[in-house]
Amino acid sequence: MNINVEDNKMELNGRDDLKRPLLEPSDSVCVTIPEPVDKLEKKRTVMFKIGNIKCASCVTSIESVLGEINGVESVSVSPIHGHAAIEYVPKLVNPKLIKETIEDAGFPVKEFSEQQIAVCRLRIKGMACTSCSESLERALKFLDGVKKAVVGLALEEAKVHFDPNITDSDRIIEAIEDAGFGADLISSGNEANKVHLKLEGVSSVEDMNTIKSYLESAIGVNHVEMDLEEKRATVNYDPDFTGPRSIIEAVQEVAHGSYKASLYIPPRQRETEQHHEINNYRNQFLLSCLFSVPLFIFSMVLPMLPPFGDWLEYKIYNMFTVGLLLRWVLCTPVQFIVGRRFYKGSYHALRLKSANMDVLVAMGTNAAYFYSVYVAIKSLSSDTFKGQDFFETSAMLISFILLGKYLEVLAKGKTSDALAKLTDLAPDSACLLILDDDGNVLSEVAISTQLIQRNDIIKIIPGEKVPVDGIVIDGQSYVNESMITGEAQPIAKKPGDKVIGGTMNENGCLLVKATHVGSETALSQIVQLVEAAQLARAPIQKIADRISRFFVPAIVLTAFITWLGWLIPGVIGIYPKHWIPKGMDKFELALQFGISVLVVACPCALGLATPTAVMVATGKGASLGVLIKGGNALEKAHKVKAIVFDKTGTLTVGKPEVVNVMLFSSVSMEDFCDVAIAAEANSQHPIAKAFLEHARKLRQKIESNRQSNNQHVTEAKDFEVHPGTGVSGKVGDKMVLVGNKRLMQTYNVTVGPEIEGYISEHEQQAQTCVLVSIDGKIAGAFAVTDPVKPEAKNVILYLHSMGISSIMVTGDNWATATAIAKEVGIEKVIAEMDPIGKADRIKDLQMRGLTVAMVGDGINDSPALVAADVGMAIGAGTDVAIEAADIVLIKSNLEDVVTAIDLSRKTISRIWLNYVWALGYNILGVPVAAGILYPFTGVRLPPWLAGACMAASSLSVVCSSLLLQSYRKSWVFQDTKRGHSHCSKST
CATH class of the missing domain: 3.40.1110.10 (Calcium-transporting ATPase, cytoplasmic domain N)
Incomplete structure (x- = not known):
């Protein structure tokens, strides 16, 4: 079989020869004993613009003072332009110290140039509520070199923008750990394309450095990270010059084949972390139950049964009973072993001058436990003292909170289901064709999808998924693209047509030339876009942020006032004695009310109200072919009152x-x-x-x-x-x-x-x-x-029913524009507009107080897309990274405009419902816990039950957001056979 790529107007250069490695070894290899790891650290260069340089002696002075700094490797100063390039070792010195040294020498640094900003994403462990994410953001922003930090509570991730000349990801992780949270690096720097390798034959640092040096010298390799303990390597590369198979071959060429390398596929970190967190909370809850269930039985059940009750009331010494001893012994492990997480969380929060849920739980359980310890010690020392201990309150409170957190993380894991399904679309393996120089097929090899390189020829048989984006060079078939674009009907593919990775080949055999691999594929870009959107905060989140700043202090103050409000009236006899339950005194009743206030309040529900809804909505949108770039776009879309449509390719088919x-x-x-x-x-x-x-x-x-x-x-x-x-x-x-x-x-x-x-x-x-x-x-x-799209008229009609006016702005002539507008039902037309004029018309509408969306093709309409409050790029296909748009509609179907706005409205409504529930719960729950109903009904909320209510409130908010997964599109369609149209609203 011969594959003639030229007939399909494609070129295969030398890199297409799959038998030849892309990383050519040098003619002679000189192996030397490597230097220690510390000496091999890469150097960095910082640029400054220095003032007051008048002559060569000024240059000498600057070079002299900088040469005395440990870590400065070289200095180059231009006396004419005043520019200085300083090479330094980051572990020994940083640009800030260099700048200060120059200024101390009498030369002002007029411009401390911003270096290329690096970005890293990190998985964060141990966050409980909005206060946690806010305190972590503050801690990161105080770190020298950090330009911007965004922490996503629901996503449990942080995205940090930093100057790589001042800090790095390791220092950022240290700062996070100092703040009391765990952190794992997800990505750092240029993560465009990377491959993970498992190494064999490696036994020392020298081996690792030999491989690293060889790879770093190869064309197309950007960065290499080595892990001696795990015997693994992570290589970042440029797919234009090399690929994973070539990198593996290069490793095996080092030292005449002494080393072997194979592809290593690490477990998906997010899922691994979620499973770990779920298992951790489950195990902690079960461990607490091991003590709290017997404690509950000894406290609440057995005292009601005469034989056991008498035994539990047996006095060991003075008033110290068997029951009190058992309760103390059973409660202590729960308080200090299982409950250790709350102590650690509250310590780190208070150290950062913040307060979170851990502070409330620690205060409540400590109050119950240490008062009970006081009762136990007093019982030992007195033969007349009668006091009520609350050991069961402390243990059961911790158990119920852990149960609530366990159910919460289970529910939170489902908020990213849509994203996980997208990630799973790519097949694990593919059939690679090995060709000779004339294009003849030599053999077929099954390889991992992650080993596919640009320009590879892949064979896809019926029923198989397309592994990467590419162009068909031979064969014809129908490909089902519904999982990516939402397009219901299979699309016919012939030579020259593009195919998308993750789609399903239906009935024919296709030979595809890989054009986009790794993170360049449409599927990877969609996943990256959705992940970025889920991390971005919606403006409505500011409500929770403002409340969280004073929430915990206000609750602590309320609990203290509650305790005093019940204690003082009890002491002076304002309320009758029969209000005090049997076995308690005035102090203990007041203490229980105070503890209940502490633990019933829930800042977590407020913090989860917005991000969980945004996570579910963006994931759901992606599954429908609507890519929403963050919470800001999602929130603005629900306010849209006017939509400006381009004509060609938007209202019309786009194929004149x-x-x-x-x-x-x-x-x-x-x-x-x-x-x-x-x-x-x-x-x-x-x-x-x-x-x-x-x-x-x-x-x-x-x-x-x-x-x-x-x-x-x-x-x-x-x-x-x-x-x-x-x-x-x-x-x-x-x-x-x-x-x-x-x-x-x-x-x-x-x-x-x-x-x-x-x-x-x-x-x-x-x-x-x-x-x-x-x-x-x-x-x-x-x-x-250019025929009008069949759904255009019904979409305009449906938008009108939603209270949204439609306007057409086009560069075409007035007569044609008016005729098209009349056909689709648009009353307002603005014609003969250039791209800048379109943007100006949008600004005119905004000046009238309207929130305006622009729908265009994302290429010619970029100025208008940027000017609009919400820019929608329609018909993006595989080009999902359109910068100008806030919302990217993969298909060329106008129904998705309705879907984007309708999904936005339902999401914002869900967020407000979450806020109403979270605020309403606290507004009602705190007074009830404080005993406002007790004088009238005799009903009070024990601390353990208050804790259960608190846990349930967070769970209910997450479950409320998960209901967005049941969203269905607003169908707007035309029954062409019968000649009339239908509209039906979403559910």
Whole structure:
């Protein structure tokens, strides 16, 4: 079998030879004993602009003072420009000290240049509520070199932007651990493409350094990390120059084959951490139950049974009973072993001048436990003392809180289900074709998907998933892309068509050339975009942030006031004695009310209200082909009151067709086509592409009729694009204009009555007319039609029912724009606008107080997408990283505009419902725990029950957010067979 890639207009360069390694070994390899690890650390360079440099002696002075600093390797100062480049070792010195040293020498550093900002993502352990995430953010921002830090509570991740010349990921992790939280590095620096390797034959630091040095010298390798203990390596590489298989081959070439390398697939960190957290809370809860269940039985059940009750009341010494001893012994492990996490959390929170849920739990359980210890000691020392201990309160409180946290982390794990399903779409293996230099297939090899390199040829049989993004070079089939784009119908694929990794090949065999691998694939980009969106905070989150600042102090104060409010009236006899339960005194009743207030309050529910809903909504949106870039876009979309639509490719199908060509001069059709083809060849506009296709076919037809093959001018010089009007350029010695009437008027080209009539006739039929001028005279024109999308009319109607007005802004002429607008039901039209004019019209709408969304193709409409409150790029396909858009709609279906806004509205409604529940719970729960109902009903909330309520409140908020997973699209469709339309709202 021979694969001729050239027939499909693709080129295979030398890198396509899969038998030849991309990392060519040098002719001679010199192995030396490596230096110690500390000496091999990479150096960094910092740039400064220094003032007051007047002569060479100034340069000498600067170089002299910097040369005395330990860690400064070299200094280069330009006396003319005042620029200094200093090479240094980060472990020994940092740019801040270098800058201060220069200033101390009498030379001001006018510009402390910002170095390239690095970004790292970290998994955070031990966060309980918004106070935790806020205190961690503060701790990170105080770290020298950190520019920005964002901590996601629900996602349990942090994203830190830092200056790599001042700090690094290791120091950031240290700062997080000093703040009392655990941290694992997810990614750091350039994580675009990396491969994890398991090494064999490695036994020492020298072996690791030999491999590392060899790899770092190879073309395309950016960074290498070695782990001697695990005998693993992580290699970051540029896929344009190398790939994972070539890197493995390179390792095996070191020291004449002394080392072996194989692909290592690490467990998915998020899932591993979630399972670990779930197991940890479950084990802690079960351990606590081992003591608290017997404690509950000894405290609440057996005293009611006479034989056992008498035994438990047996006095060991003075008033110290068997029951009191058992309760003390059973409670202590729960308080100090199981409950240790609350002590650690509260210690670190208070050290950072913050307060969180751990502080409340620690205070409540400590109050119950240590008062009970006081009762036990007093019972030992007195033969008349009668006191009520609360050992069971402390133990049961911790058990119920752990049960609540266990159920909460179980529920939180489901908030990222949609993302996990996307990640699982990529197949584990693929069939690689090994080719010879002539393109003949030598063999087929099953390899891991992670070993696929750019330009590999992959064979995909029916029923298999496409492993990476690529282009079909042979075969025909239908591919189901619904899992990525949401497109219900399988898409026909033939040579030259693009395929997306993670989609399903239906019925034919395809040979695909890999074009995007690793993190470059559409699937990886979608996952990265959704992960970034889930970490970004929505503005509505500020409500919880503001409340959390004073929540815990306010609750502690309320608990203290509650305790005094019950103790003082009891002491002076304001309330009757029968209010005091049997076995208690006034102090103990007041203490129980105070403890209940401490533990019933729940800051966690407030903190989880927004991020859990955003996580579920962004994941759900991604599964529907709607990529929402963060909480800000999600929140703004629900406020949209006006949507501005582009015409071509948005309201219309975006595949214009030429329906008429007319000549208005003596130029031949052959010359007309030649000139127009040359002028339009460099244009990316859909109309230009449509005419090019039509003109080339027309030119071929003319040639076949004449049986001639004349030479054509195929290139335009001085080519220039005039946004919104057309293009211009020189074809041969002729000045050519191709565009609308406004372009002709700009160049003073006369548009006669005959041409005006032609334009008017076709524009009334919603067709766009393009004029072609040669040397200042109109030579001809062509009319183009672009059919309206079948769902457009119903979408506009549905948006109107949602209270959203629709406006069309286009660069096309007024007649065509008006005809299209009338067909789809848009009343307001703004035509003949260039890209900047579109942005200005959006700003005009915003000045009237409207929240405006712009729907465009994400290329020509970038200024308008940026100007809008919410920019929606429609029909993105595999290009999911469109910078200008806030929301990326993968398909070209206008229904997704409705889906984006409807999902936003339902998400914001869910967030407000979460807030109402979380705030309402605390507003009602705290007074009840404080005993406000007790005088009237005799009902009080014991501390252990208050703790159970607190745990349930967080769980209920997470479960409320999970209901967004049941979201269904607002279907807007047209029944073309029956000739009428239907709209139905989402559920």
